[in-house]
Amino acid sequence: MDGLSIRDLRVVFDGFVAVGGVDLDVSPGDVRFLIGPNGAGKTTLVDAVTGLVKASGSVRFGERELLGTEVHRIARLGVGRTFQTAAVFENLTVLQNLDIAAGTGRGAWTMIRRRRGIPENVQEALETIGLTGQLDQAAGTLAHGQKQWLEIGMLLVQDAKLLLLDEPVAGMSHDERDATGELIGKVSRDRTVVVIEHDMDFLRRFAQTVTVLHAGRVLSEGTVAQVQADPKVQEVYMGTKEA
Numbered sequence: 709m710d711g712l713s714i715r716d717l718r719v720v721f722d723g724f725v726a727v728g729g730v731d732l733d734v735s736p737g738d739v740r741f742l743i744g745p746n747g748a749g750k751t752t753l754v755d756a757v758t759g760l761v762k763a764s765g766s767v768r769f770g771e772r773e774l775l776g777t778e779v780h781r782i783a784r785l786g787v788g789r790t791f792q793t794a795a796v797f798e799n800l801t802v803l804q805n806l807d808i809a810a811g812t813g814r815g816a817w818t819m820i821r822r823r824r825g826i827p828e829n830v831q832e833a834l835e836t837i838g839l840t841g842q843l844d845q846a847a848g849t850l851a852h853g854q855k856q857w858l859e860i861g862m863l864l865v866q867d868a869k870l871l872l873l874d875e876p877v878a879g880m881s882h883d884e885r886d887a888t889g890e891l892i893g894k895v896s897r898d899r900t901v902v903v904i905e906h907d908m909d910f911l912r913r914f915a916q917t918v919t920v921l922h923a924g925r926v927l928s929e930g931t932v933a934q935v936q937a938d939p940k941v942q943e944v945y946m947g948t949k950e951a
């Protein structure tokens with residue numbers, strides 16, 4: 709298993725410093741929650757790791773330097789992310805979505821014609837995300853939570869070893885949140901996971917470690933208890949519903 713190691717990461721948009729020199733180490737197999745007020749730079753940091761925005765500094769996953777690497781190569785190195793809105797093919801079934809993710813480069817129709825049973829990695833992903841019973845259902849008709857799980861499943865069949873999940877439980881019901889927390893626990897057994905999340909109750913229950921970003925910099929880091937007890941964190945969150 710590989711870990712993520714970020715050094716002096718900077719992202720500047722037209723002179724505005726969105727990420728201003730972040731050092732961050734996520735050990736292999738960790739479930740690291742990234743929190744911070746709106747505009748703290750959380751999504752921009754993930755964008756930088758996945759190659760979507762230009763950044764300076766260093767981002768290593770295992771031995772590989774990701775900065776300066778093209779987006780599709782970063783994905784091939786085993787780095788996968790989800791977005792705040794699930795990016796699934798709504799008109800295709802759960803199985804077809806997973807097939808497309810697994811067989812990058814092959815057309816959907818070719819795969820459907822060739823299908824003679826479900827590949828092992830797709831079957832495993834279906835079981836992990838709990839959608840075995842929905843495999844022939846159009847993704848667009850899935851419940852909100854199920855769509856997010858399908859998106860995670862698509863990363864699993866791509867063999868992503870670093871998962872970056874952007875607000876995975878936003879808009880979910882209580883039960884869906886629980887199931888998502890369990891899913892994150894399961895996938896982290898042989899993967900490194902970074903979760904951007906505003907939901908403090910979810911964080912308390914499922915985070916192993918936490919990094920707090922504020923104004924593009926690391927404000928605090930540690931276990932949930934350590935971060936919660938940090939006066940700097942309390943100050944930043946004071947008066948907000950997340951406190």
Ligand SMILES: Nc1ncnc2c1ncn2[C@@H]1O[C@H](COP(=O)(O)OP(=O)(O)OP(=O)(O)O)[C@@H](O)[C@H]1O
Nearest residue numbers: 721724725726744745746747748749750751752753
């Ligand atoms: N493409 C862009 N061009 C200019 N400014 C940007 C761009 N993307 C983000 N920003 C700015 O960078 C800052 C950090 O944004 P970012 O989305 O990373 O914050 P965040 O911590 O993810 O916030 P939220 O919790 O609201 O999603 C914000 O002030 C935002 O307005």
